[in-house]
Amino acid sequence: MASPRISYLIFSMLCILVLLSAGEDTKLYVVYMGNLPSQANGDSHTAAVSIHHDMLESVHSSREAAQESLKYSYGKSFGGFAAMLSPSQVQQLSNMAGVVSVFQSKQLQLLTTRSWDFIGFPASAQNTNLAYQSDIIIGVIDTGIWPESESYNEVGFGPVPSKWRGECHTTSDFPTCNKKLVGAKFYRTNGTIPSGEFLSPRDGHGHGTHTSSTAAGNHINNASVYGIGQGSARGGVPGARLAMYKVCWLDGCTEADILAAFDDAIYDGVDVISVSLGFYRSFNYFEDSIAIGSFHAIKRGIFVSNGAGNSGPTMATVINYSPWSLTVAASTIDRKMESKLLLGNNISIKGIAVNTYTMEQPWYPIIYGRSCDLNSSNHIQMEGRIVLCDDFNDFLDYTIYLGRGAGLIIMSDELSDMALVWQVPTTTISTKQGEVVLSYINSTSSPVARILKTTTPKAPAPIVASFSSRGYNPITFGILKPDITAPGVDIIASWPRNTSLTKNIGDTRLSNFNIISGTSMSCPHSAGVAGFIKSYHSNWSPSAIKSALMTTALVMDPTLFGNGDAEFGYGAGQINPMKAIDPGLVYDIGVDDYVNFLCKEGYNDTTLRLVTGDFSSCDFKESSKNGARELNYPSIMVDAIPGEPIQARFPRIVTNVGVAKSTYKATISAPFGINVIVEPDTLSFSSLNQKLSYNVTIEGGPILTNKLLSGALTWRDGIYNVRSPIAIYVIPK
């Protein structure tokens, strides 16, 4: 499934065709060099460029060739560059001093609003602390932005915060930024610009306009898509500023550009970065542009929110799983987008789709088009008819449009939990519902039907979307991923005025809003809430904010249909902004702790010193190679060994951010047959910011099934409930 519309739902399954020919075939590579040399800052960029030229010159025939090959010199926030290189040059550079990793610049893909009310975050609560909200800047790395959207209107905003040192790349089609949209830049190493694109920060796609308005768009009344989903639209932190870093284009996004955006965003002074991008494959942390960029961001106190990926419900498909990122799954809100199908025999079938059309005639003939591939469709007479298809492909609705069909019914069990926008009147039904339609078609000589415009009835929620990527963590088994879930199904947010709802040729429907789904949508929900928390706690570290989000999350119901993967589907639960601003205790993690974790994960001193820029060294004296267990993470993941009993210790340290004098008791919910021991089980604080340690010991097993066992540890003091999920799983070796 990869139609242009669905593709941003699908983090690409990129088969990297590394066509390493023996010749001088060059490709774009990232040469990552870790932290900046000490004392370096944005001003020493010229020096960095010169070092990069020298390095390239030593592998090229001439300085001209070296300069020609260089695409970016990073050096504002971390070291490295991007260049066109041959395999032999890659080899030589990999061996040079100061180089952490050299990797090909992979192509990544893109993976209201009722959603805020649903998660208990009403506009009245959001409109608090506005003076501090206006100091917050959310950086969005995406497809650009439609600056004229009301979501980015500057009315009511004071001067741009003085900490901002970013820029606005103005062009004839992007004349200016403003006090709301404080910065906008674009990055494109590839000289070929896809048609329909703007060579500017302007969004020709729609994704970036949608995600940025979800993160921090202004409050807009009467938002809807042709009347569907009518309500107010607003971002998570509507009083904050936005900065757009356009790295994704209609043909995808490349890592060299993404790193250039991180390099700038970190330097520019953003507080939060939202990255709804990904790549469906596991990489080491320092061969993955998003993990690298996020690491340097958190080093500077910048919170990073990432989408968990759209490759569910298959196990271990979660992406963006580094322990320093917030990895966000996607779940439903309590309304669905229902587009009913009426059959001539008065049977009504509840299909799912965003159908903006009201059919002119009461009934249309209905025919069965089977798989409806282009060739067979040519043979069916679809003009004026509703066509039932039992498969869907890239251009199905476009085919029906070209054939002047009256409408489309798609029978597929893959589209059951999200509503897509289609070019013609369309509804999607399950194969079981399809049987009813087929038997009606068979039962009469002139079957007729009608597809109704979408309505939005209530639905049970929250349910993790089937497309949302699932744990376990494919690289570090002992860190539970995803971390959290947020609304990511049928989300209404802003859309470029000139981009049609489907982007198909012939679709003339323009709207200031559109409805789309994906972890691309849940990611900016979390970024916005992180910004909101930061407006209350400007001195909190990214990991403290993440802890607040996780330990206060709404506990999900694993028995609801769709939630069977439990923590591997939703992590700690559904994001809960009102609770997260006042969590009681936080699990803080400093850069040193991540370094310690990386040591135990097998990264050596040489690599670590480059990445951290200091003389970090791996001190294994007290380590037991349990980097994941010993990281002060707000969740607990036991990666059990097949056939062996479990014996695992998780040291934790909590910081009091609630009430100065308070006493917390541990409440344990242990899976059947497993012992969870917390020592000490009472924590008495006498002051704010005081830290106290405890150990969790988990014993039992061996576990025979490969089913996830769930439990929880909750610290309670009568006011706060600080909950960490416990997940136990036998990781297949």
Ligand SMILES: *[C@@H]1O[C@H](CO)[C@@H](O)[C@H](O)[C@H]1NC(C)=O
């Ligand atoms: C540049 O983009 C075009 C498509 O837009 C693609 O065919 C081409 O391979 C890209 N070039 C590089 C060097 O990535």
Ligand SMILES: *[C@@H]1O[C@H](CO)[C@@H](O)[C@H](O)[C@H]1NC(C)=O
């Ligand atoms: C609300 O939006 C709809 C559709 O865009 C429009 O027809 C209607 O006039 C608007 N109502 C108000 C009160 O602005």
Ligand SMILES: *[C@@H]1O[C@H](CO)[C@@H](O)[C@H](O)[C@H]1NC(C)=O
């Ligand atoms: C469908 O319902 C309408 C109105 O209730 C009724 O007039 C009509 O006879 C029904 N048709 C069939 C085929 O049952």
Ligand SMILES: *[C@@H]1O[C@H](CO)[C@@H](O)[C@H](O)[C@H]1NC(C)=O
């Ligand atoms: C569709 O038809 C064209 C022309 O008749 C043919 O070349 C092509 O192979 C067919 N495609 C499929 C998938 O059958």
Ligand SMILES: *[C@@H]1O[C@H](CO)[C@@H](O)[C@H](O)[C@H]1NC(C)=O
């Ligand atoms: C409808 O008829 C077709 C053949 O005309 C047959 O293949 C199919 O099984 C029938 N479907 C139902 C649901 O009766």
Ligand SMILES: *[C@@H]1O[C@H](CO)[C@@H](O)[C@H](O)[C@H]1NC(C)=O
């Ligand atoms: C948007 O479309 C309108 C109408 O076609 C056109 O006048 C305007 O220039 C377009 N805007 C941009 C930025 O392309």
Ligand SMILES: *[C@@H]1O[C@H](CO)[C@@H](O)[C@H](O)[C@H]1NC(C)=O
């Ligand atoms: C450190 O690790 C890197 C990357 O795995 C490797 O190239 C290098 O040789 C290692 N250095 C030492 C001193 O082991």
Ligand SMILES: *[C@@H]1O[C@H](CO)[C@@H](O)[C@H](O)[C@H]1NC(C)=O
């Ligand atoms: C946790 O366990 C370790 C190892 O047994 C011990 O050294 C440490 O003191 C314990 N911490 C607390 C707070 O009990």
